[in-house]
Amino acid sequence: MSTLNVKFVAADREVWEGEASRLIARTTEGEIGILPGHQPILSVLVEGDVVVVPAQGERRTVKIDGGFLSVDKDVVTVVAQHVEMAGV
Known part of the structure; x- marks a missing residue:
C-alpha cells in the first residue's frame, strides 16, 4: 500500500x-482530500x-491558523504560523 509522507x-519548529x-x-x-x-x-x-x-494508528486532527499546503x-x-496537534 502506498502512503504519503506528511510534515x-x-x-518556529517542525x-x-x-x-x-x-x-x-x-x-x-x-x-481537498490528498491520497497517495x-x-x-x-x-x-x-x-x-x-x-x-496515519498509516498506523488513529486519525489526528491538527489545528492551523491558515497557511500553505x-x-x-x-x-x-503543511506550513502555518501556528500548528496545534494533541499529544505533540
Whole structure:
C-alpha cells in the first residue's frame, strides 16, 4: 500500500512528520482530500482543522491558523504560523 509522507511545520519548529494514508484540509477554494499518487499542488489553507489518517494508528486532527499546503511525489507539507496537534 502506498502512503504519503506528511510534515507539519510551524514558524518556529517542525511539529510532526509521519506516514499517512490520506489528508483532508480546507483551502480557500474548498475542501481537498490528498491520497497517495495525488498530482503536485500548492494551495492556500484557511484557518481550521486538517485531518491526517496515519498509516498506523488513529486519525489526528491538527489545528492551523491558515497557511500553505504543498504536494509533490507523495510528500505533503503543511506550513502555518501556528500548528496545534494533541499529544505533540
